[in-house]
Amino acid sequence: MKKTGAAIVGCGTIFAQHARVLSEIEETELRLVVDSELFKAEREAEIYGCEAAADYRVILERPDIEVVHLCTPHHLHAPMAEELLAAGKHVLTEKPIAHTPKAAESLRAAAAKSSAQLGVVFQNRYNESSRRIRELIDSGRLGRLLCMKGIVTWSRLPEYYTANPWRGSWATEGGGMLINQTIHTLDLLQWFANSDVKRIAGCITTDSLGDYIEVEDTAHACIDFSNGIRALFYGTNAYLTNSPVELELIFEQGTLLQRRDCVYLLENGEETEICRPSQIAEGVKSYWGVSHGLLIRDFYHHVRENRPFWLDAEEGSRALQIVYGIYAASQSAAAITRWDPKA
Ligand SMILES: NC(=O)c1ccc[n+]([C@@H]2O[C@H](COP(=O)([O-])OP(=O)(O)OC[C@H]3O[C@@H](n4cnc5c(N)ncnc54)[C@H](O)[C@@H]3O)[C@@H](O)[C@H]2O)c1
Incomplete structure (x- = not known):
């Protein structure tokens, strides 16, 4: 061969x-x-x-x-x-x-x-839990997806930036926590929404690492997709530890929670675990997940x-366009509806 x-x-x-x-x-x-x-x-x-x-x-x-x-x-x-x-x-x-x-x-x-x-x-996108959620969205089994939230509370210490100075700079990293760490979560949110973005409101701040970086370490956003789905997002690198990312998706007939690559379904007042992957990432870098392979x-x-x-390139650009939509919204201090994502 x-x-x-x-x-x-x-x-x-x-x-x-x-x-x-x-x-x-x-x-x-x-x-x-x-x-x-x-x-x-x-x-x-x-x-x-x-x-x-x-x-x-x-x-x-x-x-x-x-x-x-x-x-x-x-x-x-x-x-x-x-x-x-x-x-x-x-x-x-x-x-x-x-x-x-x-x-x-x-x-x-x-x-x-x-x-x-x-x-x-x-x-x-290759995590078992992400695939399971996407299947449930596509199947319509829970009715229409209405609203989502994504919460990422992670920790990056000053050494993370001082050891590799390309990080923390607009010219070389292109942004901070949004473009480097939480772009994965923004990508999942837009992949689940399966639609173009219509409007973004949001704000970036440097709450903790201002002495070391010129980019943001914290952000929140409200992202409205053209198909009517709304995603609320909060992300920070200013937390004590790298907590598991938490996503919640509200459908007409139930709610899904994704945490540590497991999925829980809340339906008719009952919570059931519907996905527990065979391999759960553990250890220091567990937040990278298990799916590179x-x-x-x-x-x-x-x-x-x-x-x-x-x-x-098309698929891989979508989350980056959202990241830059949040930067634009933050800069103008207003919701962005007509930004050129390719500018
Ligand atoms: N998918 C994930 O979960 C994940 C996790 C971590 C990092 N990343 C991504 O991986 C990429 C690298 O991140 P990292 O944390 O490994 O960075 P790093 O700084 O640890 O490594 C980058 C390496 O590139 C080398 N380099 C710099 N300029 C070069 C050049 N001109 N030619 C050849 N080598 C050059 C540096 O010497 C360094 O060894 C980034 O895009 C980052 O966002 C992805």
Whole structure:
């Protein structure tokens, strides 16, 4: 069997999630790891038995590398992906698709021109609980979905930002808690709503980390979708710990609660657990979830079978547009109904 050759660019915190999965997929071979700080690439190359490089452009000259994972700071996603796609390399980029909607739009245009595929890592869409909720929405079993709330209370200490200064800056991170941490929850809310956004009101603040970052650490929003569904959102990085994300979805005939990847149904005054995943993420980084592996495997299936991957530039841009809608609403101190999400 011919193996699909892979490279990972960026050997920081999230790198191992990708490298470990690649080492488990039989049809795939990690051939190169890249980091501008070469010692990091060399350290990982030793562990995963592959080559190391400091400049991702070497990939352009490597016909044996077909898929490239981008695990780099946000502002590098779009320019790197555009160059790689133009050279016919499939790209799987970590979220967000780009650090601004404008950069995301440029990348979307590049992906449309390329024969290769672009995928965006929103792994929580692959969580058993998220899939179960989406099935219930689509089936209509609980009537129409009316309203949702998403609550994320996490903790990021000053060291998280000082250790990696691309974080906490508009130019390189593209925002703060919304674009980096809670974009996953905003993505789930919009995926469940399954509709374009009509109106966003909201506000960002820097409640706790103002001495260290220029971006927000806290935000709230009220998001109205074109199909009439409303989502209320609160997120912060100023909490003591990384609590499980909590989502509530109110339907005509019942309410769903999603917490720690379990789903509970409240119906006729009774609460029942309707989803308890076989694998619950535990440990320090449990809030990342368990689904990187599912998403990465699915991306490779699509690439190998030459089928379009569903979490593409269009899908991968939706949550980013909401993030920037909240920034725009906060700046104008009014609800936004007519912002250009691609500007
Ligand atoms: N999906 C998730 O749950 C999840 C979780 C954590 C991080 N992420 C995402 O992963 C990406 C990376 O985040 P991280 O926390 O691992 O960051 P990090 O700072 O720990 O790692 C980034 C790495 O990229 C390297 N790098 C910087 N510029 C480079 C260049 N020009 N060429 C090659 N390498 C370069 C850095 O040296 C560093 O090792 C971000 O997009 C982040 O949002 C996703």
